[in-house]
Amino acid sequence: MDPSPLRAPWARPFHLMIKPIGSRCNLACRYCFYLEKEPALYAGEGAKRMDDGTLERLIRDYLASQPGDEVTFAWQGGEPTLMGIEFFRRVVALQKTYAAGRKIANALQTNGTLLDDEWGRFLAEEKFLVGISLDGPKALHDAYRVDRGGEPTWDRVMRGVRVLKRHRVEFNTLTVIHRRNVRHAHDVYSFLKEEGSGFLQFIPLVERRPSKAAAAAGWDYAAPAIDASERVPPERVGEVVAEACAEPKRIGEFLTTVFDEWWRRDVGRVYVQLFEVTLAAWLGRPGTLCVFAERCGRALAVEHNGDVFACDHYVYPGYKWGNLNQQPVADLGNSREAEHFGAAKADLPSICRRCSYRFACHGDCPKHRFVQTAPGEPGLSYLCPAYRHFFAHVRPAMERMAASHRASPL
Numbered sequence: 001m002d003p004s005p006l007r008a009p010w011a012r013p014f015h016l017m018i019k020p021i022g023s024r025c026n027l028a029c030r031y032c033f034y035l036e037k038e039p040a041l042y043a044g045e046g047a048k049r050m051d052d053g054t055l056e057r058l059i060r061d062y063l064a065s066q067p068g069d070e071v072t073f074a075w076q077g078g079e080p081t082l083m084g085i086e087f088f089r090r091v092v093a094l095q096k097t098y099a100a101g102r103k104i105a106n107a108l109q110t111n112g113t114l115l116d117d118e119w120g121r122f123l124a125e126e127k128f129l130v131g132i133s134l135d136g137p138k139a140l141h142d143a144y145r146v147d148r149g150g151e152p153t154w155d156r157v158m159r160g161v162r163v164l165k166r167h168r169v170e171f172n173t174l175t176v177i178h179r180r181n182v183r184h185a186h187d188v189y190s191f192l193k194e195e196g197s198g199f200l201q202f203i204p205l206v207e208r209r210p211s212k213a214a215a216a217a218g219w220d221y222a223a224p225a226i227d228a229s230e231r232v233p234p235e236r237v238g239e240v241v242a243e244a245c246a247e248p249k250r251i252g253e254f255l256t257t258v259f260d261e262w263w264r265r266d267v268g269r270v271y272v273q274l275f276e277v278t279l280a281a282w283l284g285r286p287g288t289l290c291v292f293a294e295r296c297g298r299a300l301a302v303e304h305n306g307d308v309f310a311c312d313h314y315v316y317p318g319y320k321w322g323n324l325n326q327q328p329v330a331d332l333g334n335s336r337e338a339e340h341f342g343a344a345k346a347d348l349p350s351i352c353r354r355c356s357y358r359f360a361c362h363g364d365c366p367k368h369r370f371v372q373t374a375p376g377e378p379g380l381s382y383l384c385p386a387y388r389h390f391f392a393h394v395r396p397a398m399e400r401m402a403a404s405h406r407a408s409p410l
Helices: 037-041 052-065 085-098 117-125 138-142 154-166 185-194 212-216 234-240 248-265 273-282 329-333 336-346 350-354 384-407
Strands: 015-018 070-075 103-110 129-133 171-177 199-204 299-302 307-309 320-323
Touching: 015 052, 052 070, 052 085, 052 329, 070 085, 085 103, 085 117, 117 154, 129 154, 138 154, 171 185, 185 248, 199 248, 199 273, 248 273, 248 384, 273 384, 299 329, 307 329, 320 329
Parallel strands: 015 070, 015 299, 070 103, 103 129, 129 171, 171 199
Antiparallel strands: 299 307, 307 320
16 A cells, blocks of 8 residues: 555544454453344354554554554454564554654553463553553452353453553553452442552443343343433332442442542542543543533444444444545544444533533543433433532532642643
8 A cells, every 4th residue: 555645634533443353352240242243144144353554544544544653543342462573563664654753652452361471571662551440459349340151251361461661662551440350449440550550441231231132133232322312210210220230329439438438539640530520521621532522423443354333332233334444544534424423422401401510521422322301301311310420529629629730731
C-alpha cells in the first residue's frame, strides 16, 4: 500500500477499540457480554483473525484520519494476546511506516493469563500500556472469571501480573463491580493498590437477560436501544438484569467506600478514573469518559474482519456502520449514522434534565437506560441511584479540589 495519507485529518477525532481476534477468548467469564458475538454474528465464517490487509488498511486510514501529534491504538478482545507476538510486531512496524512523524501509543487490554517473559520483553520495549482485568482478591475474582472448563483463573492472572512487574511494563487494572465483590470495596481497593496498580478503573456490570426470541437467535444478553423507548418499571428491574449484576444501591456504596479511602490517604498517589473524571466535570471540562460525555458515538468498535460498529457495547446488527475494507474508517466514524447515534444521547427524561448532577453524568451510557421513571417516562439509567449517591457524597471534596485547582492551576 501507498504510505501516503488518503485524506486530511478530521477536525473531530474518534477512537477505535480494535478487536483483532473478535470475541475469541481462552476464558469464559460468566458475565462476559462479548463471547456471544462470534456465534451470533460470525458463525460459519472461518478463521476469526484479522488478516494483514485489514490490519494495514486500518492502521493507515486511522492515522490519516486523526488530528494531533499523538495517536492511540487500543487493542482488545476477546483476548488479543491469542493473536501472538508476531502480529503485534507487525502492528508496530506498520505504525512506524504510516506515522508521518507523529507519536504512537498502544494500549492492550488482556486477561493476563497468556503473558510470559517474551511478551514482557516486547511490551516493555514497545512501551505498551497494559490493562489487566482483575476483579479483586482470589475468591472475589474467581467467582465469575473462569476458563472454558469452569476453572478459576486468578493464579494465572497473577502470574501475568508478575511478568509485567518483572519487565517494568506499565499496567493498570480494570475491575468489574458485580454481585460478589460489591460488598467488599475495602478488600478490592486495598488489594489492587498492594499489587501496584496506579490506575484503577471500576466498571459496574449492567447486562440484561434477552427476550425469548433473542435467546433463540443465539444472544445471551439483550441488545441495548438508543432511542429511550424502553421502560422497565423500577420494581421489575431486578427481574430483567443478569444474575451477576449488583444492585445500584450497593454499587453506590462501593464507589463511596473506595472514594473515602482514596481521599484519606491516596490523593495524588493513586489514579482512580471515576474520581478524576468527576473532578474534571466539577471544573467544567468536557467528559473524557464516554459514559459521562454529553454526546457519544466517537468510540467505535472494529471487529476482526474490519466490520465497524457504533460502540463496544453496541456490536449488534442494527449498529454496524460498515466495513473499513469497503469504506475509509474516517467516513464510517463521521457517518450520518454515527452522528445520529451520538446525538441520541441527549434524549433524557425530565428527571435527568432537572438533576443537579446532569453536568457530571449526562444520563450515563444509553445502554443502561432501560428503567422507567416514577412518573412513567422511559430512558432512566439503571445506575442512576448509584451515581446520585456517589455524586452527593463526593460533592464537598470535589468542590474543595476544584477551588484549589482554580486558585493554583498546574
